[in-house]
Amino acid sequence: MSALAAWLTTATPASRAQARAGRFYRGTLALLANPLAAAGLVLVAVLLLVALFAPVLAPYAPDAQDLARRLQPPSFAHPFGTDQLGRDILSRVIWGSRITLVIVALAAITVAPIGLAIGIVAGYRGGWVDRVLMRVTDVFMAFPRLVLALALVAALGPGIENAIIAIAATAWPPFARLARAETLTLRRQDFIAAARLQGASHGRILLRHILPLTISTVLARLTLDLAGMILIAAGLGFLGLGAQPPSPEWGAMVATGREFLTDQWWVATMPGAAIFLVSLAFNLIGDGLRDVLDPRSQGR
Amino acid sequence: MSAAIRIRGLTVRYGPLKALDGISLAAARGACLGIVGESGSGKSTVLRVLTGLAPDWQGEVEVGGRLLAGARRDLAFCRDVQMVFQDPYGSLHPRHTIDAILDEPIAIHRLGDPARLIPQALADVGLPADVRFRYPHQLSGGQRQRVAIARALLPEPSILLLDEPTSALDVSVQAEILNLLMAIQERRGLTAILVSHNLAVVAHMCPRVLVMDRGRIVEELDRDALDAGQVRSPQAIALVAASRHVRSQASNAGR
Amino acid sequence: MTTPLLEVSGLRVAFPGQDGPREVVRGISFTVGREKVGIVGESGSGKSMTARAILDLIPPPGRVSADRLAFAGEDLTRLRPKERARLRGRRIAMVLQDPRHALNPVMTVGAQLAETFQVHHRLGRGEARRCSIEALDAVHIRDPERVVRLYPHEISGGMGQRAMIAMMLAPGPELLLADEPTSALDATVEAGILETLDELVTARGMGLVLVSHDLDLVAAFCDRVLVFYAGRIVEELPARDLAQARHPYTQGLLACVPRLGERRRELPVLRRDPSWAAS
Numbered sequence: 001m002s003a004l005a006a007w008l009t010t011a012t013p014a015s016r017a018q019a020r021a022g023r024f025y026r027g028t029l030a031l032l033a034n035p036l037a038a039a040g041l042v043l044v045a046v047l048l049l050v051a052l053f054a055p056v057l058a059p060y061a062p063d064a065q066d067l068a069r070r071l072q073p074p075s076f077a078h079p080f081g082t083d084q085l086g087r088d089i090l091s092r093v094i095w096g097s098r099i100t101l102v103i104v105a106l107a108a109i110t111v112a113p114i115g116l117a118i119g120i121v122a123g124y125r126g127g128w129v130d131r132v133l134m135r136v137t138d139v140f141m142a143f144p145r146l147v148l149a150l151a152l153v154a155a156l157g158p159g160i161e162n163a164i165i166a167i168a169a170t171a172w173p174p175f176a177r178l179a180r181a182e183t184l185t186l187r188r189q190d191f192i193a194a195a196r197l198q199g200a201s202h203g204r205i206l207l208r209h210i211l212p213l214t215i216s217t218v219l220a221r222l223t224l225d226l227a228g229m230i231l232i233a234a235g236l237g238f239l240g241l242g243a244q245p246p247s248p249e250w251g252a253m254v255a256t257g258r259e260f261l262t263d264q265w266w267v268a269t270m271p272g273a274a275i276f277l278v279s280l281a282f283n284l285i286g287d288g289l290r291d292v293l294d295p296r297s298q299g300r
Numbered sequence: 301m302s303a304a305i306r307i308r309g310l311t312v313r314y315g316p317l318k319a320l321d322g323i324s325l326a327a328a329r330g331a332c333l334g335i336v337g338e339s340g341s342g343k344s345t346v347l348r349v350l351t352g353l354a355p356d357w358q359g360e361v362e363v364g365g366r367l368l369a370g371a372r373r374d375l376a377f378c379r380d381v382q383m384v385f386q387d388p389y390g391s392l393h394p395r396h397t398i399d400a401i402l403d404e405p406i407a408i409h410r411l412g413d414p415a416r417l418i419p420q421a422l423a424d425v426g427l428p429a430d431v432r433f434r435y436p437h438q439l440s441g442g443q444r445q446r447v448a449i450a451r452a453l454l455p456e457p458s459i460l461l462l463d464e465p466t467s468a469l470d471v472s473v474q475a476e477i478l479n480l481l482m483a484i485q486e487r488r489g490l491t492a493i494l495v496s497h498n499l500a501v502v503a504h505m506c507p508r509v510l511v512m513d514r515g516r517i518v519e520e521l522d523r524d525a526l527d528a529g530q531v532r533s534p535q536a537i538a539l540v541a542a543s544r545h546v547r548s549q550a551s552n553a554g555r
Numbered sequence: 556m557t558t559p560l561l562e563v564s565g566l567r568v569a570f571p572g573q574d575g576p577r578e579v580v581r582g583i584s585f586t587v588g589r590e591k592v593g594i595v596g597e598s599g600s601g602k603s604m605t606a607r608a609i610l611d612l613i614p615p616p617g618r619v620s621a622d623r624l625a626f627a628g629e630d631l632t633r634l635r636p637k638e639r640a641r642l643r644g645r646r647i648a649m650v651l652q653d654p655r656h657a658l659n660p661v662m663t664v665g666a667q668l669a670e671t672f673q674v675h676h677r678l679g680r681g682e683a684r685r686c687s688i689e690a691l692d693a694v695h696i697r698d699p700e701r702v703v704r705l706y707p708h709e710i711s712g713g714m715g716q717r718a719m720i721a722m723m724l725a726p727g728p729e730l731l732l733a734d735e736p737t738s739a740l741d742a743t744v745e746a747g748i749l750e751t752l753d754e755l756v757t758a759r760g761m762g763l764v765l766v767s768h769d770l771d772l773v774a775a776f777c778d779r780v781l782v783f784y785a786g787r788i789v790e791e792l793p794a795r796d797l798a799q800a801r802h803p804y805t806q807g808l809l810a811c812v813p814r815l816g817e818r819r820r821e822l823p824v825l826r827r828d829p830s831w832a833a834s
Binding site for chain 2: 769
């Protein structure tokens with residue numbers, strides 16, 4: 001282990017792979033040194049494991065109805081209780097983690113590239129390209145996100161895929177703004193001028209020189225925003241515009257549980273607590289990542 | 301000897317301000333031309349026009365017998381004309397290893413096998429091989445400037461532009477970098493333009509020195525005239541006085 | 556013998572590093588009277604940190620320790636931070652490298668100067684304004700009535716540094732620390748600023764510590780020179796004896812600078828001996 005650590009932390013790496021692994025190792029150590037970020041990482045790791053092993057972990061099938069045992073309070077047989085159709089809430093929360101992860105993953109891999117691409121092109125090219133792209137961004141930013149997402153889903157029809165599209169379409173503008181601001185300061189740096197004098201094409205400068213420096217701030221912002229995306233997905237589910245019954249989506253579960261909130265509190269509270277915990281976990285990682293990735297905070 | 305760079309009537313405006321006011325100059329092939337002046341004299345703007353970093357200019361600029369236009373520079377130009385910047389902290393990408401930095405010109409100009417070229421390039425500028433996978437912030441200022449020089453030399457240019465290459469460095473490191481630059485310039489027969497605010501540095505490296513002030517070339521000096529103190533323009537007199545001021549006081553005090 | 560203005564003995568500054576604390580100043584001792592003392596060294600020699608340590612301006616997590624650090628016989632290490640801050644500015648002033656970072660960009664030069672006079676001398680507004688114009692005149696700014704109405708971005712770097720000196724001298728300090736006061740300026744401006752500084756320091760009988768990387772400059776301007784290397788003083792000598800410097804580091808620094816009228820194919824390169832850094 002210590003030999004591996006020495007190999008990773010050496011000041012004189014002997015290959016590209018070693019240099020890269022060393023940087024990753026140092027970043028991970030720094031992230032783990034922050035107790036809150038480490039807690040967030042642990043929570044997300046648990047979420048991943050739960051989603052992966054849902055068939056093994058869930059005591060019942062998520063849609064197995066048992067009308068004789070409907071609306072049971074938490075007990076040994078049903079730790080989270082049962083809902084109005086007698087389905088086990090724990091099993092539904094466990095299976096629901098898959099839906100949440102899919103939403104988060106798909107939203108993240110669509111939002112970040114869209115925002116980054118628009119932002120760095122606008123910032124790098126400047127002039128009319130910048131003005132057009134930024135005004136489009138402003139138009140999207142002028143709408144409240146949830147209202148815009150609602151309008152999109154209403155137009156496209158309810159369903160999990162359309163919910164993801166709606167989330168992605170409404171979440172990119174802040175990323176574009178962020179990437180543009182970063183690019184504007186980078187554009188004037190000597191190393192960009194040096195790359196141009198090397199003969200690098202605009203595409204090469206954007207991809208190899210500007211992107212690696214903007215991606216870290218965008219990544220940190222993304223983890224912070226993932227919490228918001230989960231909440232919007234849950235919100236759409238709650239309003240009946242996201243995942244459709246009987247799918248165990250957490251937001252939809254909270255929505256159905258609302259009817260029984262006064263007498264059978266667990267029906268809405270259990271999936272609600274899951275939403276809360278996962279949002280919190282992503283927020284904590286986001287804060288930690290921002291500190292680790294921000295070059296200005298390094299060496300302090 | 302033919303001129304590698306010839307400039308006629310070059311004017312650059314930044315708004316109402318003229319950064320360059322119709323200057324003309326020629327840099328002889330294989331020689332080092334010095335440009336000296338204070339901040340705002342326009343000395344760096346000349347290099348920015350040559351390299352295409354200053355897009356708006358009027359006049360005639362000829363490099364290697366070809367007339368330049370606007371800010372577009374093709375690959376062949378980039379291969380033939382390279383530049384070293386003032387601040388080695390700023391001119392190297394902070395997240396690229398030295399290996400990645402030196403790989404850029406190799407990949408862009410398809411120079412050959414990086415596994416062979418990069419160690420050779422490091423050795424050429426007197427850097428140990430083990431800096432290859434380090435990051436710029438792990439190197440000293442002098443080592444960083446050596447990396448920047450290695451990067452500029454990789455495409456084997458015939459023209460090297462030097463924009464205050466030593467003014468961000470300590471004097472002992474400045475001596476090392478100046479020695480390196482002079483050795484390389486001589487060995488490779490490069491045409492070089494050295495821009496600096498320090499007259500003594502320019503005079504050390506360049507047999508011919510242009511003095512600039514407010515966008516104009518006010519005097520052209522050769523090294524003999526400088527050594528003899530034969531300067532006419534008030535700007536040149538002030539620069540000579542400034543670089544001797546301290547020196548003469550120190551030696552006077554020593555007497 | 557009178558007490559010197561500044562006594563520094565066994566000064567150390569350390570920053571925590573990956574393998575334990577790293578000392579950037581390693582046991583430095585010197586005194587400053589009413590004279591001009593130059594501190595010379597290359598980047599990383601600890602020269603700026605020494606100046607900052609005297610003013611208690613070392614950024615955290617840096618730690619300062621000293622056997623003795625006294626100003627006019629008063630032990631600075633025993634003072635509470637508040638008392639130390641009061642001393643700073645009033646009796647010890649500091650001029651920094653780039654005046655544009657030190658002047659407030661949204662206040663006119665005159666307003667900033669007048670504020671200094673109002674605070675330190677309890678003057679009325681009109682009186683303070685008159686003093687500001689006089690102070691700008693004393694640092695040889697032409698047309699001070701016009702300059703007091705200008706904002707920092709409207710004046711040149713040299714003028715900004717003159718204004719900064721005027722502001723720092725306003726409270727009538729006894730000791731002035733100048734950290735690379737002219738290295739952001741053109742060489743022809745540099746000489747004028749140093750002359751002005753010399754004139755004021757001599758006229759007021761102040762002590763001056765000039766921190767610089769430029770050995771020639773310090774030698775021409777100061778009475779005494781301390782040569783810093785790797786956090787220690789390797790040589791201390793009167794400025795006029797610089798040509799007879801004994802330490803190979805000082806000799807190397809002097810030799811490696813290109814000079815007008817000297818034709819050298821190759822500049823001598825400083826060979827660093829590890830024993831210089833050892834005590």
